[in-house]
Amino acid sequence: MKKILLSWLMSCACLGASAQFRVEVSGVGLTQVPIVVAPFKGDDAMQPKVSAIVGADLERSGQFALVDSGGVRGDETVRPDFGALRQRSADAAVLGSVTRLADGRFDVRFVVWDVVKGQSLGGFSLAVAPTELRLAAHRVSDYVYEKLTGDKGIFSTRIAYVTKVGQMFNLWVADSDGEGALSALASPEPIISPAWSPNGSQLAYVSFESRKPVVYVHDIATGKRRLLANFKGSNSAPAWSPDGRTLAVTLSRDGGSQLYLMDANGGEARRLSQSNSIDTEPTFSADGRWIFFVSDRGGSPQIYRMPAAGGNAERVTFSGSYNISPSVSPDGRWLAFISRVSGAFKLHVMDLSSGAVNALTDTSADESPSFAPNGRLVMYATQQGGKEALMTSTLDGKIKTRLAGQSGDIREPDWGPLHK
Structure with a gap:
């Protein structure tokens, strides 16, 4: 010893x-929630991409199966096409945006949707420095995780x-x-x-x-x-x-x-x-x-x-x-x-x-x-x-x-x- x-x-x-x-990520769980995390509006110019971090977080948790967005677009202001999402067998969806503010910070906004019921589960906005963009994405993931599972998210x-x-x-x-x-x-x-x-x-x-x-x-x-x-x-x-x-x-x-x-x-x-x-x-x-x-x-x-x-x-x-x-x-x-x-x-x-x-x-x-x-x-x-x-x-x-x-x-x- x-x-x-x-x-x-x-x-x-x-x-x-x-x-x-x-x-x-490897393996498949038995009760994973199929979810679409659509590319956030304005995310194309971001590094890292907020929506990509959110998707990776949720997949890594083992509670979610990522579903390809299949061209589904929009932001937190748009009610998604639930018919298109249901055709992709998605039970939930996350839509949002990332906007650069005049002071150099980024405004991150999102809404999580219950596709089955066709209703919003809420969201929030965060104004963060460029160095905090990754943390903001993890906080989005925390919110989505808790709304859909009832457990606290651990991504931040x-x-x-x-x-x-x-x-x-x-x-x-x-x-x-x-x-x-x-x-x-x-x-x-x-x-x-x-x-x-x-x-x-x-x-x-x-x-x-x-x-x-x-x-x-x-x-x-x-x-x-x-x-x-x-x-x-x-x-x-x-x-x-x-x-x-x-x-x-x-x-x-x-x-x-x-x-x-x-x-x-x-x-x-x-x-x-x-x-x-x-x-x-x-x-x-x-x-x-x-x-x-x-x-x-x-x-x-x-x-x-x-x-x-x-x-x-x-x-x-x-x-x-x-x-x-x-x-x-x-x-x-x-x-x-x-x-x-x-x-x-x-x-x-x-x-x-x-x-x-x-x-x-x-x-x-x-x-x-x-x-x-x-x-x-x-x-x-x-x-x-x-x-x-x-x-x-x-x-x-x-x-x-x-x-x-x-x-x-x-x-x-x-x-x-x-x-x-």
């Missing part, structure tokens, strides 16, 4: 780099991940589709385990720049950071509590790796686990009641949970002899984790109420699962064609999206909270 832990810490030492992505959220370029490691913050990546930190030493704060303003992570693992908290807007945990030995695996006031961390200051709780502003650490084994990779349940974690106390790595204030731990995973990297869905229903099956590391999802476990992937080097903040997708890293790739999957594993680096590899993904 100690060798395994070391490999977790150093796994990013061989990574390549990329800050640009292409989106590839952000993700974090790590790359390595030559001898330089980078911590990136990007849109939920992987585009628009900006470097939050560059270091010649490994960076691992980025974790978003509940309000999306900070990232906790582990840096090896002190020649050992140390935990920092990084303010996204200002770029300023502060040292959180630099105790004797290893400091690793930070995880925020849902209220953002505390973090669970793994420390080896008293011997073997154990779980501790720390105030988000730093200070002394309070020990939570009291085992003679290695306890690591803590993560909170969304209601803050539980901490799920990995321990080899039963002889091999398995996932356990304990009360967030500390106490007796109970084992959660029983299928397979090696289960790591727990992530709990926002509604508390699902546990995503990585299980070693015949030497292959595969993404699995467990229904916590029934204990039923399903494998979601056919790849063999999956790692670091993280739920979308609406709980409908799981993001993870894996290997495809000899390169690390960032993926999302629906919870049934039927629809997967690859956010593929154009020239390198990525690891350690974490999905940020809903846009405030």
